[in-house]
Amino acid sequence: MFSIVEKRHWYFLLSALIIIPGLVAMIYSIVVFGSPVKLSIDFTGGALLELRFDRPVQPAQVRQVFVENEYLGTTVQTTSDDQTVLIRSKTMDPADKERIIGELETQFGPVEELRFESVGPAVGAEVTRTAAVAVAVAALFILAFIIFAFRKVPKAFRYGVCAIAAMIHDILVTVGLFSLAGLLLNWEADALFLTAVLTVIGFSVQDTIVVFDRIRENIPRRRGEPYETIVNRSLLETIHRSLATQLNAIFVLIALLIFGGATMKQFVAVLLVGLMSGTYSSIFNAVPLLVVWETGKLIGRPRRATA
Amino acid sequence: MKGRNTVLLIAIVILALIAIYIILPNSPGLHIELGPIKIDRDFEIRQGLDLQGGLQVLLEADLPADEELDAGALDQAATIIGNRVNALGVVEPLVQTQGSRRIIVELPGVQDPDVAIATIQETSLLEFIDAGYEFLPLGTTVQTTYPFLWSEGATTSDLAPGEVLPTPSSQAPLTATTPLSSTEGLTLEVPSVITGAEVSEPVPTPVPTEPAAPTRVYATVLTGQHLKSANPYRDPNTGQFGVDLELTEEGTAIFADFTTQHADYDQSPFYYLSIALDKEIVSSPHIVNPIPEGRAQISGDFSLEEVDRLAIQLRYGALPVPLRVETIRTIGPTLGQDSVQSSIQAGTVGLVIVLLFMLIYYRMPGLLADLALIFYGLLNLAVYEAGWPVLLLISLLMIFSYLMDREDVWPLLLGSGLLILTFVFATAGFAGVTLTLPAITGFILSTGMAVDANILVFERMKEELRAGRSLESAMEAGFSRAWTSIRDSNISTLITCGILYYFGSTFGAGAVRGFAITLALGVVINMFTAITVTRTFMRMAFRWLGEKLKTNKFLLGA
Numbered sequence: 001m002f003s004i005v006e007k008r009h010w011y012f013l014l015s016a017l018i019i020i021p022g023l024v025a026m027i028y029s030i031v032v033f034g035s036p037v038k039l040s041i042d043f044t045g046g047a048l049l050e051l052r053f054d055r056p057v058q059p060a061q062v063r064q065v066f067v068e069n070e071y072l073g074t075t076v077q078t079t080s081d082d083q084t085v086l087i088r089s090k091t092m093d094p095a096d097k098e099r100i101i102g103e104l105e106t107q108f109g110p111v112e113e114l115r116f117e118s119v120g121p122a123v124g125a126e127v128t129r130t131a132a133v134a135v136a137v138a139a140l141f142i143l144a145f146i147i148f149a150f151r152k153v154p155k156a157f158r159y160g161v162c163a164i165a166a167m168i169h170d171i172l173v174t175v176g177l178f179s180l181a182g183l184l185l186n187w188e189a190d191a192l193f194l195t196a197v198l199t200v201i202g203f204s205v206q207d208t209i210v211v212f213d214r215i216r217e218n219i220p221r222r223r224g225e226p227y228e229t230i231v232n233r234s235l236l237e238t239i240h241r242s243l244a245t246q247l248n249a250i251f252v253l254i255a256l257l258i259f260g261g262a263t264m265k266q267f268v269a270v271l272l273v274g275l276m277s278g279t280y281s282s283i284f285n286a287v288p289l290l291v292v293w294e295t296g297k298l299i300g301r302p303r304r305a306t307a
Numbered sequence: 308m309k310g311r312n313t314v315l316l317i318a319i320v321i322l323a324l325i326a327i328y329i330i331l332p333n334s335p336g337l338h339i340e341l342g343p344i345k346i347d348r349d350f351e352i353r354q355g356l357d358l359q360g361g362l363q364v365l366l367e368a369d370l371p372a373d374e375e376l377d378a379g380a381l382d383q384a385a386t387i388i389g390n391r392v393n394a395l396g397v398v399e400p401l402v403q404t405q406g407s408r409r410i411i412v413e414l415p416g417v418q419d420p421d422v423a424i425a426t427i428q429e430t431s432l433l434e435f436i437d438a439g440y441e442f443l444p445l446g447t448t449v450q451t452t453y454p455f456l457w458s459e460g461a462t463t464s465d466l467a468p469g470e471v472l473p474t475p476s477s478q479a480p481l482t483a484t485t486p487l488s489s490t491e492g493l494t495l496e497v498p499s500v501i502t503g504a505e506v507s508e509p510v511p512t513p514v515p516t517e518p519a520a521p522t523r524v525y526a527t528v529l530t531g532q533h534l535k536s537a538n539p540y541r542d543p544n545t546g547q548f549g550v551d552l553e554l555t556e557e558g559t560a561i562f563a564d565f566t567t568q569h570a571d572y573d574q575s576p577f578y579y580l581s582i583a584l585d586k587e588i589v590s591s592p593h594i595v596n597p598i599p600e601g602r603a604q605i606s607g608d609f610s611l612e613e614v615d616r617l618a619i620q621l622r623y624g625a626l627p628v629p630l631r632v633e634t635i636r637t638i639g640p641t642l643g644q645d646s647v648q649s650s651i652q653a654g655t656v657g658l659v660i661v662l663l664f665m666l667i668y669y670r671m672p673g674l675l676a677d678l679a680l681i682f683y684g685l686l687n688l689a690v691y692e693a694g695w696p697v698l699l700l701i702s703l704l705m706i707f708s709y710l711m712d713r714e715d716v717w718p719l720l721l722g723s724g725l726l727i728l729t730f731v732f733a734t735a736g737f738a739g740v741t742l743t744l745p746a747i748t749g750f751i752l753s754t755g756m757a758v759d760a761n762i763l764v765f766e767r768m769k770e771e772l773r774a775g776r777s778l779e780s781a782m783e784a785g786f787s788r789a790w791t792s793i794r795d796s797n798i799s800t801l802i803t804c805g806i807l808y809y810f811g812s813t814f815g816a817g818a819v820r821g822f823a824i825t826l827a828l829g830v831v832i833n834m835f836t837a838i839t840v841t842r843t844f845m846r847m848a849f850r851w852l853g854e855k856l857k858t859n860k861f862l863l864g865a
Contacts, residue, residue, distance in 0.1 A: 094424045094635060114642055116420075120633040123365065134810040141802050149795050192745060195807055195819050199826075202803025203756075206796035210763070213792045241766045245759040248664060252657035252755030256748065259653035261646035263357070264744055271752070 005232050008288035015169060015285060022176015029179050037175060038182035040190035043128045045121035047092035050114040051101075056082030057108050063087075065107065069100050084114070092118045131194045138198055139164065142205050149209070150216060158293055163208045166278075166286035170204040171197065173277040174270060192267045200274030207242060207282035214238050215287075227294045231287055239283065246279045311711040312846045319840055322704055323682055326689035329697070350692045353399075354415070355743030355821065358647050360640030361415035362423055367633040368408040384628045385410050391426050410630065420637040433531030437463045437565070438579040438591065441523075447588045449581075453527040458561045461526040528565050528580065533558025539614035542606065548614040549606035559601025567597035589617070650747045657751055658684070661758055669765050671852075675844040676761040676837070683757055683836040687750060687829060694738040695729050701832065702726040708839045717790065718839055725831065740828070746821030753829025759796075760837035763789040779849060786842050793838070797830050804830070 026036035033039075041048055059076040062085055066074040074089040097116065105111050146163050150156040174197060181187040214234040222230050253272045260268060329350045336350050356363055366388075368381065381404050389402040392414065401413040417423050436451055443449065452461040535553045542549065554562055569578040577593035582605075592605055605617070662680065665673035689697045705722030740746060768785030776784060804827035811819030 094421060094632065098421055112639070113637070114639045116635065116637040118632075118635045120365075120367070122367070123634050130810055134806050138803060138806045141806070142799055145799060145802060191811075191819055194810070195745065195822055198803055198807050198810070199752075199822075202800045205799045209795045209799060210792050213795065237770070238766075241762050244668065244762045244766075245756075248661050248758050248762075249752070249755040251660040251664065252751055255657035255660060256653045256751060259649055259656055260748070261649045261744055263642075263646065264748055267745070267748065 003228075003232050004235050004283070005228055005288050005291050008284075008291065011284035011288060015173075015281070019169070019172045019176055022173060022180060025179040025183055026176055029182065037179045037189040037193075038187065039128075040188035040193075041088070041117060041119045041124065042190040043124050043131070045091055045119050045124035047087075047089045047097075047116075047118040049087040049089070049092070049097065049116050050079070050084065051087065051104070052084045052112045052114055053108055054083065054110045055108070057085065059085060062104065062108070065100060065103050069096065069103070071096075071100075091120055094118075127191065131191075134194070134198060135201075138201050139167065142167070142201070146205070146209070146212075150212065158290060159212050162286045162289045162293070163205055163212070165289055166208050166281040167201055167204050169281045169285050170200055170274055170277045173281075174200055174274040177273055178270060187266055192264075193270060196267050196270035196274065199271060200278060203275055204278035204281060207245075207279050208286045210242065211235060211238050211282055211287055215290075228291050231291055235283060235287055242279055242283060246275070249275055312843060312850075315708055315711045315839075315843050316847055318704055318707055319682070319843060322700055323685055325700065326682075326685040326697070329689040329693050330685065352688075352692055353739055353741040354643075354647070355741045355746065355818075356413055356415050356636075356643075357638055357743050357818070358643045359415040360638045360643040361413065362417050362420040363414075363634075363636045364412045364424065364427060364632060365405075365634035366410040366412065366427070366630040369629040369631040370408075380628045381407065381410065384630065388412060388427055392423070397423075409633070416640070424632065424635065432585055433534065434527045434583045434586075435529040436525040436581050436583055437528050437569075438525060438581040439463055440576045440578060442577070442579055442593075443581045443588045443591045445588055445590075448586055449583055449588065450522055450524045451527045451583065451586065452524055453530065455527070456530075456561075457526040457528040457565065463526045464524060466522050466524055525581075529554070529558055529561060533561065537618045539611070539618045540604070541611075547606055548609045548611055549604050550609075550614050550618045552603045552605065554601035554603075556601075559599075562601055562603070563597065563599040566594050567599070570594050570597045572596065646744050650744065650751075654747065654751045654754075658754060661755060665758055665761070671848065672761075672765050672768070672841075672845060675848060676758065676765070676841055678844060679761070679836045679841040680754070680757055682840055683829075683833055684754060686832050686836065687753075687825070690828060690832075691740040691742060691825075694740075695733040698725060698729040698732065701835065702729055705835055705839070708843075717794070718835070721831075721834060740824055741821065743818050743821040745818045746825045749822040749825035750829060753826050753833065756800075757829065757833045757837060760789070760793045760833060761841060763792055764838070764841070782842075782845055782849065786838060790838065793834065797834055800830050801827055 029036050029038070059078060063074055063076040066076070066087070066089060071089045071092065074087060076085050076087050078084060079086045097118075101111060101113065143160050143164055146160040147156055150159045178187060178189065178193065182189070211234060214237055215231055218230050218234050222233070225233075250272065253268055253275070256268045257265060257272065385402050385404050388410065389400070392400045392402060392412065397414045397417050399415060401411070403411045405411050412427060414420075414423055432453065434451055434453060436449065437457055452463075455461045533555050535555045535558070537553070538551045540549055540551045541547070565580070569580075571578045571593060573595045579591050579593045581588050582590040582592070590605060609617070658680075662677045665676050665680070667673070669676065686697065686701060690701075702722045702725035705718045705725065707722075709716070709719035709722065764785045767789045768781050771781035771784045771788075772778070804823045807823035808820055808827075811821075811823060
């Protein structure tokens with residue numbers, strides 16, 4: 001019988017390899033920007049204006065108009081083509097926006113307003129607070145649920161902790177990679193990003209539960225076998241299902257990524273990474289952790305298969 | 308049991324047909340009139356702001372944080388804004404209070420967001436107009452000379468149709484006013500004909516006036532700008548309630564002039580200085596005495612609530628609470644339409660891939676799971692369009708399936724739970740799900756996850772077959788043994804959805820909530836379709852094709 005858990009030190013190493021760059025990016029972000037990921041106006045407050053002109057424009061010139069109107073910290077960049085610009089500034093009064101667009105039209109010709117968002121700073125702070133609460137509550141609920149679901153199994157607490165450990169692994173991978181994307185691709189975390197993270201948390205646990213469930217079932221059936229073997233057997237029995245389910249979700253998400261709306265792409269990408277990490281962590285982190293806890297051995301010793 | 312399975316199958320097919328009827332693009336809807344029962348529903352997909360384009364505004368009470376806000380005042384403000392918004396001609400606008408200090412306004416498909424914002428934000432126009440000897444009843448709509456004021460020479464006049472209102476420059480200068488002599492604090496008395504009940508909440512509604520006869524245009528004497536404060540009071544002698552007005556310096560001067568010129572000393576014919584909000588009369592007091600020091604009282608047969616409300620309205624215009632724009636989002640329609648197209652594309656591609664995968668990997672059971680998946684999709688869409696009635700049907704079907712096959716208890720529990728939820732939703736008026744991009748993403752994702760339950764069952768089935776069980780018992784065992792895993796993993800998803808819903812509601816944006824709702828709905832419906840429906844199909848298949856399958860393991864997906 002092929003032993004998965006035997007090679008667990010490799011899996012932990014792989015996880016570390018993925019998490020560490022993300023961690024570095026997050027720390028860098030905190031130092032430079034004050035937060036582990038780049039935040040969108042949903043959290044910081046501010047304004048976002050997307051305009052399409054009838055002809056190509058120079059961002060610097062567009063920016064000048066804003067500066068002249070007392071919107072000093074404004075950034076302007078072109079997005080899909082030379083004619084479309086994305087403008088970020090501090091919270092903008094609709095009346096001001098009117099006036100500025102009028103000036104832009106005088107200078108650069110007809111302008112189409114694709115979208116406009118302005119978030120007051122009070123709302124931004126509130127959203128941040130609610131987000132932190134939501135993540136904390138999610139973790140608590142799920143821990144409670146796992147402990148409840150596994151209450152009849154000896155040492156139920158371990159299962160809860162290992163599941164949470166896998167969940168934290170997924171969060172670190174997802175947020176870390178997003179932080180990297182923020183630094184390199186200018187991705188910003190908005191309310192949808194948080195939604196994706198919370199969803200990843202939910203699904204990460206889902207995978208873990210299926211495997212733990214099988215272990216729970218096998219323990220009374222296979223008394224006499226060492227724990228490591230029971231766990232390994234459970235893994236092999238469920239791996240088909242985990243991969244099949246994972247593939248389906250991935251197919252769907254990739255379809256969304258390729259064909260879906262532009263505003264959803266970041267959201268879908270985060271989900272994709274998170275879900276893959278979720279399955280990986282359930283099989284290769286949560287379960288081996290259980291074994292480590294039980295046996296106290298980080299590196300598995302190859303055992304001769306018992307029929 | 309076989310007969311009961313057939314009955315269940317028929318029930319499933321009926322529900323599927325109902326769902327298709329609901330979803331069809333040109334569905335005729337449901338219009339029935341049976342005695343007291345009258346149903347008039349159209350079935351269509353509601354598009355959210357990000358798909359239709361439109362405007363979303365979050366308004367916050369512009370008062371210091373520690374100043375208490377009367378809950379009624381915020382509701383009133385929301386109602387008034389709702390009326391203003393209706394005047395814009397927006398289809399399906401949404402105006403809702405949030406918490407104790409906020410109002411959300413959503414205007415889908417609005418053509419000119421900037422006009423909309425201006426309409427929402429502006430405080431109403433308060434005017435004191437020269438009505439002469441004409442008593443203007445409550446609610447009358449009037450035209451005024453605003454911004455041309457009486458002090459600048461405006462007079463109340465009758466305009467023939469097509470005649471233009473004279474502007475300040477063309478008028479003769481004002482004649483000198485008589486010197487002020489009286490110093491008594493005199494009251495504008497409201498004739499007792501107007502009882503308190505008539506001073507209803509003045510709601511600015513647009514009244515299209517197509518005058519065939521000459522229109523009377525009233526001179527604006529004072530506006531809200533001349534009002535310094537308005538407070539309710541109670542006369543200790545008569546016990547009557549009234550509103551105490553205090554004018555600004557400029558207002559005092561104008562008011563003194565006017566009242567001196569037109570005081571009627573409480574003798575018929577009375578001279579009226581009517582008060583209008585957004586061109587609608589709220590009060591028509593007459594001028595008893597000249598009032599030189601800029602204080603006046605409006606008295607009459609008012610209740611305490613009425614004077615409270617009137618005072619607030621006079622102070623703030625029609626909005627009882629000053630509001631400022633806290634958050635604003637506009638989406639242009641082109642961006643929205645692109646999103647719809649791409650969502651449909653993505654969903655179709657995703658669904659096809661999943662269907663193919665199941666078919667190839669599990670063959671015959673896969674085909675049945677595909678059918679169940681299509682049924683699942685139909686049910687979801689039907690709920691989005693029709694709302695709680697479909698939930699009701701689904702829960703009844705679940706309970707029915709329990710009755711047909713008394714093995715597992717859980718369809719009964721799930722069905723009953725869903726039934727209770729349905730009643731909750733029905734009373735809350737849940738008529739359907741508004742589709743936003745995140746909601747669509749949630750639905751598509753739930754479709755991908757939907758096969759998870761099926762996969763769990765089929766893998767378990769394969770195991771049982773390998774262990775030597777017979778075909779039928781392997782199938783049944785597969786379903787019952789996999790149930791605990793399915794239940795536990797889906798519950799954790801539901802917990803996540805609950806948290807997302809809570810997160811979405813404080814944010815004031817439907818987007819996050821939409822995702823949570825479609826995902827949660829998908830999970831619940833999936834627990835039913837993946838297990839009960841697929842099992843029904845499989846039982847049927849085994850009955851008809853059982854012999855062939857026993858010899859052809861490949862077809863079974865083993």
